Amino acid sequence: MSDSDGKKTLGLMGGPRSGQVKQSFSHGRTKSVVVETKRKRVVVPKPVATKPGGGGSSARGGDPSKRPAGITDAELERRMKALAAARAREAEETAQREADEKARAEERERRRAEIDAKEREEREREEALKAKAEEEERRKREEAAIKARANAPVAPAATPADLEAQTADSPRGKSSVAPRKVDDRETDRNAKNAKTREDSRRSGKLTLNQALTGGEGGRQRSMAQMKRKQDRARQKAMGQQVEREKIVRNVNLPEAITVQELAVRMAERVADVVKFLMKEGVMATQNQVIDADLAELVIEEFGHKVVRVSDSDVEQVIDQVADDPKDLKPRAPIITVMGHVDHGKTSLLDAIRKAKVVSGEAGGITQHIGAYQVTTEAGTNLTFLDTPGHAAFTSMRARGAQVTDIVVLVVAADDAVMPQTIEAIHHAKAANVPMIVAINKIDRPAANPTKVRTDLLNHEVVVEKMSGDVLDVEVSALTGQGMDSLLEAIALQAELLDLKANPDRAAMGAVIEAQLDVGRGPVATVLVQNGTLKRGDIFVVGEQWGKVRALINDKGERVNEAGPSVPVEVLGLNGTPEAGDVLNVVDTEAQAREIAEYRAHASKDKRAAAGAATTLEQMMAKAKADQEVAELHILLKADVQGSAEAIVQALEKIGNDEVRVRVLHYGVGAITESDIGLAEASGAPVIGFNVRANAPARNAASQKGVEIRYYSVIYDLVDDVTAAASGLLSAEVRENFIGYAEIREVFKVSNVGNVAGCLVTEGVARRSAGVRLLRDNTVIHEGTLKTLKRFKDEVPEVQSGQECGMAFEKYDDVRPGDVIEIFEREEVERNLS
Numbered sequence: 001m002s003d004s005d006g007k008k009t010l011g012l013m014g015g016p017r018s019g020q021v022k023q024s025f026s027h028g029r030t031k032s033v034v035v036e037t038k039r040k041r042v043v044v045p046k047p048v049a050t051k052p053g054g055g056g057s058s059a060r061g062g063d064p065s066k067r068p069a070g071i072t073d074a075e076l077e078r079r080m081k082a083l084a085a086a087r088a089r090e091a092e093e094t095a096q097r098e099a100d101e102k103a104r105a106e107e108r109e110r111r112r113a114e115i116d117a118k119e120r121e122e123r124e125r126e127e128a129l130k131a132k133a134e135e136e137e138r139r140k141r142e143e144a145a146i147k148a149r150a151n152a153p154v155a156p157a158a159t160p161a162d163l164e165a166q167t168a169d170s171p172r173g174k175s176s177v178a179p180r181k182v183d184d185r186e187t188d189r190n191a192k193n194a195k196t197r198e199d200s201r202r203s204g205k206l207t208l209n210q211a212l213t214g215g216e217g218g219r220q221r222s223m224a225q226m227k228r229k230q231d232r233a234r235q236k237a238m239g240q241q242v243e244r245e246k247i248v249r250n251v252n253l254p255e256a257i258t259v260q261e262l263a264v265r266m267a268e269r270v271a272d273v274v275k276f277l278m279k280e281g282v283m284a285t286q287n288q289v290i291d292a293d294l295a296e297l298v299i300e301e302f303g304h305k306v307v308r309v310s311d312s313d314v315e316q317v318i319d320q321v322a323d324d325p326k327d328l329k330p331r332a333p334i335i336t337v338m339g340h341v342d343h344g345k346t347s348l349l350d351a352i353r354k355a356k357v358v359s360g361e362a363g364g365i366t367q368h369i370g371a372y373q374v375t376t377e378a379g380t381n382l383t384f385l386d387t388p389g390h391a392a393f394t395s396m397r398a399r400g401a402q403v404t405d406i407v408v409l410v411v412a413a414d415d416a417v418m419p420q421t422i423e424a425i426h427h428a429k430a431a432n433v434p435m436i437v438a439i440n441k442i443d444r445p446a447a448n449p450t451k452v453r454t455d456l457l458n459h460e461v462v463v464e465k466m467s468g469d470v471l472d473v474e475v476s477a478l479t480g481q482g483m484d485s486l487l488e489a490i491a492l493q494a495e496l497l498d499l500k501a502n503p504d505r506a507a508m509g510a511v512i513e514a515q516l517d518v519g520r521g522p523v524a525t526v527l528v529q530n531g532t533l534k535r536g537d538i539f540v541v542g543e544q545w546g547k548v549r550a551l552i553n554d555k556g557e558r559v560n561e562a563g564p565s566v567p568v569e570v571l572g573l574n575g576t577p578e579a580g581d582v583l584n585v586v587d588t589e590a591q592a593r594e595i596a597e598y599r600a601h602a603s604k605d606k607r608a609a610a611g612a613a614t615t616l617e618q619m620m621a622k623a624k625a626d627q628e629v630a631e632l633h634i635l636l637k638a639d640v641q642g643s644a645e646a647i648v649q650a651l652e653k654i655g656n657d658e659v660r661v662r663v664l665h666y667g668v669g670a671i672t673e674s675d676i677g678l679a680e681a682s683g684a685p686v687i688g689f690n691v692r693a694n695a696p697a698r699n700a701a702s703q704k705g706v707e708i709r710y711y712s713v714i715y716d717l718v719d720d721v722t723a724a725a726s727g728l729l730s731a732e733v734r735e736n737f738i739g740y741a742e743i744r745e746v747f748k749v750s751n752v753g754n755v756a757g758c759l760v761t762e763g764v765a766r767r768s769a770g771v772r773l774l775r776d777n778t779v780i781h782e783g784t785l786k787t788l789k790r791f792k793d794e795v796p797e798v799q800s801g802q803e804c805g806m807a808f809e810k811y812d813d814v815r816p817g818d819v820i821e822i823f824e825r826e827e828v829e830r831n832l833s
């Protein structure tokens with residue numbers, strides 16, 4: 001690298017030695033290089049034995065022949081000395097350790113003796129106390145016996161001697177299965193105490209049982225435990241009653257319970273329960289669910305009483321007592337606005353709200369919570385549900401919450417009765433709720449309210465102007481015209497209904513809206529239907545529960561309570577419920593939790609069993625079993641009005657004295673989610689005549705277990721319904737949909753005709769299967785396939801997600817956007833119960 005010019009070499013400090021190497025090159029040039037070498041570690045062989053205090057070196061250690069290389073005499077001597085010193089120190093330490101050990105053992109012995117003495121003392125005191133208590137007890141019993149004998153000399157009274165014999169005879173063995181009394185447990189505990197004493201005497205060995213029962217034999221007690229014991233002893237010495245009286249509890253036992261909940265219900269320590277279960281051979285953690293039989297064993301072991309409750313009994317804590325008529329006070333009616341899209345539902349709700357907010361309440365800041373309350377000029381309170389549309393209405397009804405008292409049917413005066421108007425009429429009729437017709441947009445030049453009225457006649461809605469009993473009012477949501485008359489009409493209708501509720505009871509209400517608010521957690525708008533909801537109330541709502549943390553009214557103000565027909569936002573839920581869920585106030589959190597858990601469980605079961613909920617067969621089976629359900633409800637959707645009406649007429653002719661068919665609702669067009677909602681609420685199957693359910697409706701139906709049946713021939717349809725109605729269902733030809741394909745492009749191919757280039761969107765396309773051509777969810781052709789091609793090859797099957805070419809046998813009118821439904825038929829034996 002460099003000639004030795006005084007530069008330092010790079011290298012390890014200290015250890016390495018450096019040296020010079022001379023390099024020679026051609027032409028006589030030389031170069032001297034500094035190299036460094038590492039010193040090797042020298043291993044010194046250990047001297048074999050050195051006598052402590054031998055001073056200096058031993059004979060062998062000093063032997064220069066055995067001396068490791070490179071060590072001077074002086075160094076060796078130094079090392080030997082150090083070694084000797086270390087040895088001496090070690091010996092000293094050992095001696096010290098031994099002495100310490102001995103002292104500790106003595107200390108331990110002394111402490112144990114102390115504890116033993118203390119225990120003995122305690123035991124004696126305990127026994128003395130107990131003897132005293134027993135003596136007293138005996139005296140009492142004797143007195144009672146004497147009294148009893150005096151009162152009823154015929155009855156064989158137990159003599160004191162008998163009683164004594166009884167106490168002496170109480171079982172000593174441990175039988176955990178047989179129910180035992182608390183007295184038995186007392187003796188049992190004594191026996192256990194004796195055993196523990198024995199164990200402590202035979203200390204040193206740890207048996208499995210000791211380990212499990214935590215006996216002192218195997219373990220040192222913790223300081224805290226000793227302290228507790230001393231405290232107890234001190235209290236006892238001061239004459240205080242330490243042993244609390246055993247309270248026998250009635251333990252409600254559902255079909256399954258967690259170990260922790262069981263302990264809570266018995267008011268025992270979870271650890272004790274776990275310990276007992278271990279002894280029974282069940283290794284359970286506190287969150288583990290055990291069945292009722294095992295739980296019963298535990299409850300009996302702890303000396304409590306078992307009260308078995310079936311799962312659904314948990315709901316019984318909900319206050320279901322009917323109100324005394326004298327407690328009932330008038331309440332505001334609850335109104336839902338329904339009608340065809342764009343006929344002015346939202347505008348009407350806004351107009352009512354604004355009119356009232358401006359003229360009446362101060363502030364005027366309103367917030368949308370799903371419902372609001374207004375007061376009419378005459379002072380009547382009206383509650384409006386602020387969620388127009390039929391979905392909300394039916395979903396609530398389907399969940400068992402009949403919230404609405406009055407339906408306001410909005411029909412635009414410049415339009416006519418439209419499909420959704422008809423749907424609304426059917427919804428109201430199915431729910432048995434009175435209607436008020438609001439003929440809206442009366443300000444428009446094209447308004448023709450008379451036409452609306454006559455139109456309604458066709459749907460069995462006879463308004464007052466047509467000498468019927470349905471109130472009708474001409475309004476304009478835009479100008480506010482007729483608004484007061486509408487409110488008056490509602491108030492009048494409400495008066496007729498004579499709506500009442502009892503504000504002085506645990507609240508019950510229905511959820512109108514619920515969402516998870518980022519800042520506030522789950523929030524639900526609840527319409528109180530009975531009772532009064534207060535802050536701090538514990539409630540269960542659907543599958544959720546909670547404790548009312550805050551109540552916020554429709555004006556955004558915090559309130560302390562909400563009475564009947566008052567909508568409020570409720571904060572303090574543990575989860576988000578669903579619209580239509582019913583809220584009930586209960587007494588304790590445990591009850592609320594239990595009910596919520598039970599419901600969650602039950603609904604899971606129900607979902608699992610869905611798919612077979614509302615079939616024609618079941619409807620009829622139910623109709624047969626339950627004499628009151630003698631009507632077969634049906635929802636019908638058809639491709640054209642003519643066939644729908646023909647089918648309805650044919651269906652309504654079916655039936656006899658026992659059963660008849662009632663078409664709840666019929667319409668033209670695809671089966672929608674709203675239809676499924678109504679079907680679920682009314683427990684009816686949906687029949688599609690040459691129409692199909694759209695995708696959301698299909699999903700909803702399979703989720704809710706609503707049966708959808710498709711027909712293409714009126715005769716088949718009527719035949720099936722007749723068969724269902726008479727309970728004579730023969731073997732059924734069932735259609736299974738195996739796939740759907742969407743037509744992307746249409747090619748003209750000579751000799752073949754039109755070939756549809758499709759994408760299989762669902763399931764499979766099968767060459768041998770039947771096919772239907774759907775346009776806007778309406779069947780326009782049914783037949784078979786002439787060809788099914790994948791690329792250039794004819795194939796038997798094409799899977800979902802793949803493209804293929806299809807051509808129909810004897811049918812050519814295929815268009816892009818059409819859907820091909822692929823189905824197979826199978827014969828199914830019906831089993832009617």
Ligand code: GDP
Nearest residue numbers: 340341342343344345346347440441476477478
């Ligand atoms: P919804 O779909 O039933 O809720 O109907 P909307 O309330 O959204 O109303 C649909 C349209 O009709 C809106 O453009 C409104 O401005 C209009 N509209 C509603 N009520 C009236 C009315 O009384 N008179 C007039 N001229 N227009 C109205």
